[in-house]
Amino acid sequence: MTTLFPTYKRFNLSVERASGTIVEDTNGKTYLDFGAGIGVCSLGHRHPDVQQALESQLNTYWHVSNLYHNPIQEKVADALIRNSSGDQVFFCNSGTEANEAAIKLARKATGKHKIISFEQSFHGRTFGAMAATGQEKIHSGFGPMLEGFSYAPFNDIDAVKQAIDNDTAVVMMEMIQGEGGIHIADPEFVQELVQLCRQNDVLLMVDEVQTGIGRTGKPFAYQHYSVSPDIITSAKALGNGVPVGAMIAKESLHDAFGPGSHAATFGGNPLAMAAAQAVLKHVFQDDFLQEVAEKGTYLSQRLSESVGNFSGVSAIRGKGLMIGIECHQDVSPLVGRLLDEGLLVLSAGSNIIRLLPPLTVSEKEIDTAIQLIGDALMD
CATH class of the missing domain: 1.20.5 (Single alpha-helices involved in coiled-coils or other helix-helix interfaces)
Known part of the structure; x- marks a missing residue:
């Protein structure tokens, strides 16, 4: 009998240890990890550079209030700014928190309250991030959502034109919808959306929680589209397993987040910053x-x-x-079958196998995974 809330439908796997791309369970069985903690351990489990940075910081200090200067925050923020279109960074603990900060910043900076996001999007599970998520199953059972949120079909610029008005503060989007099924933003749609936002004095915010920090072959996925978002959110791979999130924004939004406007007790924690600094030094090459x-x-x-x-x-x-294999059937049995065969994968929705291997994965490991996936699909 577990004392945990049943908020997760857990697989029959109890982890004992992990290293690189390999996870070992409490029975000694090993698994090739093509989920990486839902895109978190992008440098693999216990990457030596990240572990060394954490051990060094453990011997220095673990936490101080954000009322005092923490120099390592400035170093991590500088790395994020140098590799993005942003100028300012707010640190928090997760992707959901980063998106909450983005929602607050957009509303406060513009003085407007309406927010447009997209059907099948996913931005988190707190009330603000949940309201921004365009999936009814995420909303179900929690009563009325926060006001001011609307959802347009993804890649449909005409729908966004109909939704936008003088009270629209921001359009929130993922360049690749992760939880929604690995749906990729169309380049023409993105360019038209940027133009539409500019014409209507609306901010563009890109959720890079799953796609950022090298996952798509660039520091951030929006950089495949040659656009410059006003706000970017990041988390997951930023700490390679240590909880950390970041909101990156343009200089023009600086004054909206003055003292007392927003905070996070553990945001920019020295341990998280040590991990993030090691990750960015490695990935942003x-x-x-x-x-x-x-x-x-x-x-x-x-x-x-x-x-x-x-x-x-x-x-x-x-x-x-970041790959999705769309199937004609529910993939839950396939995900379970692959786990039995020693391969950890994810699903996205009911019919998509989602692959998010560590960025350090080898071609030999890719070949092994493909062989196992092929055998499972064939059966």
Whole structure:
């Protein structure tokens, strides 16, 4: 009998230890991890650079109030700014918190309250982030959502034109909808959306919680589209397993978040910052990102060759090392079968197998995973 709330439908796997791309359970069985803690452990489990940074910080100090200067915060913020279109950073503890901060900032900076997001989006589970999420199943059972949120069909610029008005503060979007099914933003739609926002004095906020920090072969996924969002949110891979989130915003929004306007007790915690600094130093290297892009191409091509023509597969899509295999059936049995065979994968919705391997995955490990996926789909 567990004393935990049953908020997760857990698999029959109890983790004992993990290293790199390998997870070992309490019975000694090993698994190739193509979920990476839902895109969190992008440098693999217990990456030595991250572990060393954490151990060093443990011997220095663990926490001080944000009422005092924490120099490592400035270093991590500088790395994020140098590799994005932003100028200012607010640190928090998760993607949901980063999105909450973005919602508050957009409303306070513009003096407007309406927020447009997209159907099948996912922005988190607190009330603000949940209200921004365009999925009824996320809202169900929690009573009225916060006012001011509306949802347009993804990649439908005409729907956004109909929804936007003089009280619209911000449009929130994912460049690749992760939880919603690995749906990719159309480049023409993105360019038209940027123009529409500018014409109507509306902010553009991009949720990079799952797609950011190298996942798609660039520091952030929006950089594939040559656009410059007003607000960017990041988390998951930023700490490689240590909880940390960040909201990055343009200088023009600086004054809206003055003293007392927002806070997070543990935001920018020295341990989280040490992990993030090590992650960014490793990931934000051109040669590393190029390798991610090449491995992503290899994974997509090999999947297309191996399982793309299977009758049960309707589409394979994604970018970099964020791939979805859309099937004609519920994939829950397939995910369970692959776990039994020693491969950890995720689902996105009911019929999509989602692959988010560590960015350090090898081609040999990709080949192993594809063989196991192919065997499961064939059966």
